[in-house]
Amino acid sequence: MSSFKYSAEHVTAYYSIDVEREWQRLIQNPEQEVKLHVHNHYLYEHLTKGLSVLEVGAGPGRFTQTLHEIGCNILVSDISEIQLDANRQKAKELGFSASISDWQKVDVTDLGQFTDNSFDAVVAYGGPLSYVFDHLDQALSECHRVLKMDGLLIASVMSLWGTLHRYFASFPESDPTPVAANGDLTAETYPGTTHFCHLFRSEELREAMIRNGFDVITLAASNTMSSTHTEILATLRENPEQWQSLIDMEIEASDSTGMVEAGTHMIVIARKRS
Numbered sequence: 001m002s003s004f005k006y007s008a009e010h011v012t013a014y015y016s017i018d019v020e021r022e023w024q025r026l027i028q029n030p031e032q033e034v035k036l037h038v039h040n041h042y043l044y045e046h047l048t049k050g051l052s053v054l055e056v057g058a059g060p061g062r063f064t065q066t067l068h069e070i071g072c073n074i075l076v077s078d079i080s081e082i083q084l085d086a087n088r089q090k091a092k093e094l095g096f097s098a099s100i101s102d103w104q105k106v107d108v109t110d111l112g113q114f115t116d117n118s119f120d121a122v123v124a125y126g127g128p129l130s131y132v133f134d135h136l137d138q139a140l141s142e143c144h145r146v147l148k149m150d151g152l153l154i155a156s157v158m159s160l161w162g163t164l165h166r167y168f169a170s171f172p173e174s175d176p177t178p179v180a181a182n183g184d185l186t187a188e189t190y191p192g193t194t195h196f197c198h199l200f201r202s203e204e205l206r207e208a209m210i211r212n213g214f215d216v217i218t219l220a221a222s223n224t225m226s227s228t229h230t231e232i233l234a235t236l237r238e239n240p241e242q243w244q245s246l247i248d249m250e251i252e253a254s255d256s257t258g259m260v261e262a263g264t265h266m267i268v269i270a271r272k273r274s
């Protein structure tokens, strides 16, 4: 459980620069591309044409595009106006605006502009729930409130052990102990960082879902093998068959019990309990 105080101002400022980098993030190298595939897999697996989806923290729209391809009716939201503008622009340029009913500035901790039981699914990919720190229950109870009965919350958060595993050497003096203490990555636990977020343990994430009225259907990792062996990915990427085998394995491994905390991110699929 996070002890750090949530600051909407800080996270808005953090995400109000360099939107093109955010748009490129999941295609910038093969490791990130695997993440895109794994995250997309869970959208395709759980969502179908015609569902109404609130996308929270949509950013410039990597996954808005996927939701459009599935045929969902999407309300795009983000705490940053600049990210919303970028999403509008990408939607127009790449032809996915027809599926979007509106773009609204929304903080996941207060979904007050939406009535109860409004959406079939809430998608919060890329960490909005990792940015709310001590307001996690507030954010989850808001997601729960706006979902229809049996509606799905599909989210990804930053994962503690997978991130330490992937970036162990990058921690100051290779000592992630302060971050591991309760999962908060802040200027205090990682001097010099301006990227403040909470890294979850899997049981903590599961318990938060249950506490806020959800049944957890799936917990999955993004990524598993590919975040450990980044050096061989560029070569694999050049061979379509080997690349496809890796993606298939990553997807299979992602929700294997022993792998759930192996990635830098954890994906959770949770159903609003009736």
Ligand SMILES: C[S@@+](CC[C@H](N)C(=O)[O-])C[C@H]1O[C@@H](n2cnc3c(N)ncnc32)[C@H](O)[C@@H]1O
Binding pocket: 011, 012, 015, 022, 026, 056, 057, 058, 059, 060, 061, 062, 063, 077, 078, 079, 080, 083, 106, 107, 108, 109, 124, 125, 126, 127, 128, 131, 132
């Ligand atoms: C890493 S980006 C992810 C963008 C996109 N969902 C993806 O996965 O590619 C995180 C996004 O969440 C937004 N965000 C952060 N905190 C938020 C909050 N409390 N409420 C709503 N959006 C938030 C940021 O502005 C940013 O656009």
